[in-house]
Amino acid sequence: MASGHRAGKALNSLKIRAPRDFWGGVALIALAVIAFWATRDLGGMQGVAFGPGTAPRLFSGLLGVIGCVVMATGLLTDGPPIEKFALRGPAFVLAAIVAFAAMMQGIVVPPLGLVLSAFAAFLISISGSREMRWVESLIAAAAMTTFCVVLFSYVLKLPFPLWPAFML
Amino acid sequence: MFDLFHNLALGFSVAAQPANIGFCLLGALVGTLVGVLPGIGTVATVAMLLPITFSLAPVGALIMLAGIYYGAQYGGSTTSVLVNIPGEATSVVTCLDGHQMARQGRAGAALSIAAIGSFIAGCVSTVLVAALGEPLTKIALWFGPAEYFSLMVLGLMFAVVLAHGSVLKAIAMILTGLLLSMVGSDIETGAGRMTFDWPELSDGIGFANVAMGVFGFAEIIRNLEVSKESRDIVQSKIKGLMPTKKDLKDSSGAIARGTIIGSILGILPGGGAVVASFAAYTVEKRISKHPERFGKGAIEGVAAPEAANNAAAQTSFIPLLTLGIPPNAVMALMVGAMTIHGIVPGPQVMTKQPELFWGMIASMWLGNLMLVIINLPLVGLWVSLLRVPYRLLFPSIVVFCCIGIYSINNSATDVLIAAAFGLVGYWLTKHEFEPAPLVLAFVLGPLMEENLRRAMLIARGDPSVFVTRPISAGLLFVAVAMLTLAMLPLIRRRRDEVFVE
Numbered sequence: 001m002a003s004g005h006r007a008g009k010a011l012n013s014l015k016i017r018a019p020r021d022f023w024g025g026v027a028l029i030a031l032a033v034i035a036f037w038a039t040r041d042l043g044g045m046q047g048v049a050f051g052p053g054t055a056p057r058l059f060s061g062l063l064g065v066i067g068c069v070v071m072a073t074g075l076l077t078d079g080p081p082i083e084k085f086a087l088r089g090p091a092f093v094l095a096a097i098v099a100f101a102a103m104m105q106g107i108v109v110p111p112l113g114l115v116l117s118a119f120a121a122f123l124i125s126i127s128g129s130r131e132m133r134w135v136e137s138l139i140a141a142a143a144m145t146t147f148c149v150v151l152f153s154y155v156l157k158l159p160f161p162l163w164p165a166f167m168l
Numbered sequence: 169m170f171d172l173f174h175n176l177a178l179g180f181s182v183a184a185q186p187a188n189i190g191f192c193l194l195g196a197l198v199g200t201l202v203g204v205l206p207g208i209g210t211v212a213t214v215a216m217l218l219p220i221t222f223s224l225a226p227v228g229a230l231i232m233l234a235g236i237y238y239g240a241q242y243g244g245s246t247t248s249v250l251v252n253i254p255g256e257a258t259s260v261v262t263c264l265d266g267h268q269m270a271r272q273g274r275a276g277a278a279l280s281i282a283a284i285g286s287f288i289a290g291c292v293s294t295v296l297v298a299a300l301g302e303p304l305t306k307i308a309l310w311f312g313p314a315e316y317f318s319l320m321v322l323g324l325m326f327a328v329v330l331a332h333g334s335v336l337k338a339i340a341m342i343l344t345g346l347l348l349s350m351v352g353s354d355i356e357t358g359a360g361r362m363t364f365d366w367p368e369l370s371d372g373i374g375f376a377n378v379a380m381g382v383f384g385f386a387e388i389i390r391n392l393e394v395s396k397e398s399r400d401i402v403q404s405k406i407k408g409l410m411p412t413k414k415d416l417k418d419s420s421g422a423i424a425r426g427t428i429i430g431s432i433l434g435i436l437p438g439g440g441a442v443v444a445s446f447a448a449y450t451v452e453k454r455i456s457k458h459p460e461r462f463g464k465g466a467i468e469g470v471a472a473p474e475a476a477n478n479a480a481a482q483t484s485f486i487p488l489l490t491l492g493i494p495p496n497a498v499m500a501l502m503v504g505a506m507t508i509h510g511i512v513p514g515p516q517v518m519t520k521q522p523e524l525f526w527g528m529i530a531s532m533w534l535g536n537l538m539l540v541i542i543n544l545p546l547v548g549l550w551v552s553l554l555r556v557p558y559r560l561l562f563p564s565i566v567v568f569c570c571i572g573i574y575s576i577n578n579s580a581t582d583v584l585i586a587a588a589f590g591l592v593g594y595w596l597t598k599h600e601f602e603p604a605p606l607v608l609a610f611v612l613g614p615l616m617e618e619n620l621r622r623a624m625l626i627a628r629g630d631p632s633v634f635v636t637r638p639i640s641a642g643l644l645f646v647a648v649a650m651l652t653l654a655m656l657p658l659i660r661r662r663r664d665e666v667f668v669e
Contacts, residue, residue: 021334024599028340035347038362042354048629050621052354052361056347063343070336083598089392090594093385093566097587100570105580118567125566128392129559136560144564148571156223158575 018079025071032064092128096121106165113163114153118145176298179526183534188231191224192531195232196538199239204247204550205561211497211604212387213240215379216565218505219572226509227524231531233505234485237498238535241481242286242543245474246550249278261449265462265469272465277411279547281419281467282474283540284411289427289475290536293482296431297489298529301518304490308515311491313623314633318643320616323493324609325647326436329654330443331602338605341596345606348373349613356621368581375504377573377582378610381589382596382603383497384569388562389594411467419471422452426472430479435486436495448476482532488513489525493612497604500611508576 016022035056042053102108103117112120122141126132152158182188198220202213217236221229249266262282269278311319324342331338351362352372363369411419429451430444452472453462462469487495492514494500506513511524518525543550573586593603627633635641 020599021337024337024340024601027595027599028344031344031347035362038364042359042361043357045629049625052357052359055617055620056350056361059343059346059350063340063347066336066340066343070334070340073334073336085594085598086389086393090389090591093389093392093562094587094591096563096566097385097570097583097590100567101574101580101583101587104574104583107580114571118571121567121570122563125563126559129562131557131559137563140560140564144567148567151220152571152575156220156575158223160571160575 014075016074018074018077019082020074020079021070021077022074023082025067025069025074028067028070029064032060032067035060036064088130089128093125096125096128099124104160111161111165113165114149114160115145115162116164118148171302172299175302175522175526176530178522179298179528179530182227182523182527183231183530188228188527188531189534191228191232192235192534193538193542195221195235196239196242196535197542199236199241200243200246200539200543200546200550201239201553203240203243204553205243205565206247206251206554206558208387208565210237210240210244211501212383213243214498214501215376215383216569216572218376218379218501219576221505222508222576226506226511227527229505229509230502230524230528231535233502234528234531235535235538237481237502238286238290238478238532238539241477242283242539243550245282245286246279246543246547247554249275249282249470250551251554261445261473262470264449265464265466268463268465269467269470274465276547277415277467278470280544281411281415281471283543284416285419285423285426285471285475286478287536287540288423289430289479290482291533292427293431293434293479294529294533294536297482297486297532298526300435300486301490301525301529304486305515305518308491310639312637313619313626314637314640315643316491317616317619317623318634318640318647319491319493320612320619322643322647323487323495324605324612325651326495327605327608329650331605333600333602335651335654337601341601341603341606342609345609346613346616348378348606349610350617355614355618368579368585373585374576374582375507375611376576377586378589379501379504379607380569380573381586382593382607384565385587385590386593386597386603388565388569389590390597391558392562415467419467422448422468422472423475425451426475427479429472430476431483433476434480434483434495442477444476444480445473448472478536485528485532489517489528490515492517492615494608497607500608503611 039053039056039060042056043051044053044057045051100117100121103112103120104114105111119141122144123137126137126141149162153160153162183192195217198217199213202208202216203210208216214233214236218233221232221236224232245262245266248260248263249270251267266278266282269275328335328338328342331341347362349372351369353359353370354361360370426444426448429448433444433447449462449469449472452468453459456462456466456468458466481498484495484499487493488499488502492503492512494503494513503513511517511521569586570583573582574580576582596603596606623633624631633640634644
């Protein structure tokens with residue numbers, strides 16, 4: 001985002017006055033273009049009937065127009081700067097989610113079951129907090145894992161493997 | 169009239185089955201539990217808890233979801249009274265006087281009047297839903313594809329007008345939601361649309377993944393930024409839960425007015441509950457003989473908005489149950505849940521599955537009763553929950569959400585898609601885009617496209633059908649009028665003020 005920011009400024013003698021609107025608009029236009037491109041092989045109007053591609057192209061066209069207007073707003077009116085994106089929190093939360101998915105399904109690692117996956121996801125995400133303390137975190141992770149196993153496996157009776165496949 | 173009692177009796181016979189009472193209680197309980205957590209609003213709560221209802225039978229699942237909804241809303245009010253952080257927009261107003269009351273040592277009275285107000289409003293609006301349900305489904309008979317399409321346009325425009333900030337950006341979110349809903353196989357031809365030859369996308373993007381991502385994960389990530397906690401929890405022990413006679417006398421009028429305002433505003437598509445609580449508070453302040461007491465712990469300032477938002481929560485089921493159109497984001501989640509259970513929301517639900525329709529209505533009343541019963545004794549528990557630091561709460565929520573999504577299809581892809589939408593949601597808030605219109609449009613998308621295509625086919629490709637059929641034209645006219653009004657600078661400023669206040 002930051003590098004795009006600079007490039008945009010250098011490219012254009014017009015000043016970006018409301019960056020939230022400007023970059024929001026750019027993203028909308030990009031999305032509209034991608035959607036339009038992705039529907040290129042789909043049939044359009046067949047006589048009076050809509051084809052599968054008609055509605056998506058109609059809506060992506062509209063989105064593109066609105067994206068342009070939003071982007072223009074960013075050039076013509078003043079607005080607050082974009083708040084800084086935090087990196088640490090989102091990165092750890094994301095890592096925890098990805099780790100959970102991989103451990104449950106057995107992607108890269110063998111399927112490890114609900115207990116280990118939940119426990120690991122808890123510990124990874126809590127590492128994103130700067131106030132993390134080990135003992136407290138381990139206790140909380142164990143408590144939350146127990147709660148989830150009881151809720152999902154025993155109360156809701158969902159057929160999750162609880163333990164790693166190779167241990168059974 | 170006799171029909172009404174007959175139907176309600178049928179509903180209660182369904183809702184009062186021990187299993188269903190259990191689901192209602194469980195829903196209200198976990199809804200409150202999650203709703204109490206600071207920074208997690210009603211929509212996020214419902215989105216997070218949605219997957220745990222998928223394994224139940226349809227009636228039980230919907231009853232539990234309704235319970236979760238009321239619980240979440242009540243949990244939000246509890247937080248705004250005890251901590252000065254409103255969990256969500258509907259409890260912002262409750263915060264004003266509720267927290268002041270808590271500081272004066274009257275937290276017990278504030279919480280109990282909120283519960284009582286909500287319960288009374290819930291009773292009245294449940295009867296209203298039951299009474300209006302049947303006649304309104306008859307209206308649905310006049311509706312052809314063109315009318316349905318226009319009605320959905322109207323609903324989406326309401327969502328635009330009631331979203332914060334820029335009208336254009338809200339419209340952009342709606343178009344984005346519509347486009348996302350079109351990913352996957354085309355209903356009529358079966359052609360894969362925008363799937364990028366990715367087999368996981370051929371069935372479309374799961375609605376629970378989108379909701380969990382933009383409401384659940386995004387909210388967690390965003391809350392992490394403000395984790396330098398300055399929570400102002402009321403430390404004194406909460407005593408005297410029962411309101412005094414004077415409290416009851418002072419608030420009875422406010423509850424009655426709140427109920428009426430909430431019931432009316434809830435039916436309108438858009439953002440029912442939020443607007444209702446603002447409107448009820450404003451009315452109370454206007455007609456009060458001592459408006460200066462407001463903001464300093466006036467009990468009417470708690471009673472009226474709480475009654476109003478509960479009444480609105482209830483009556484917002486009316487458009488959903490009768491026309492199949494969700495008026496707000498929570499109802500959009502309900503539609504998603506119904507679809508997963510194979511129920512197409514709309515007028516046919518009442519005739520084809522009366523036990524589901526009336527059972528749900530009866531369970532609304534039961535849900536409200538549960539809230540009074542469980543919340544008053546459990547206040548102590550909620551208070552201790554509020555003392556749990558966020559650094560321990562957010563990993564719990566992450567884990568819970570992960571398991572929840574995974575449980576829907578046992579699919580790791582679903583979890584990853586939700587994570588991606590979490591990042592999208594985070595980006596959206598940084599650029600002042602509201603996710604609620606996106607989700608609403610995402611749910612309405614397939615219905616809208618189907619009706620648009622059908623209407624055009626019936627009219628032999630002539631788009632003027634939308635303005636030549638009177639009902640459709642009327643609906644579109646209202647939509648355009650509202651949009652124009654919202655764009656006018658004067659009203660726009662006032663609208664912003666309402667949200668800032």
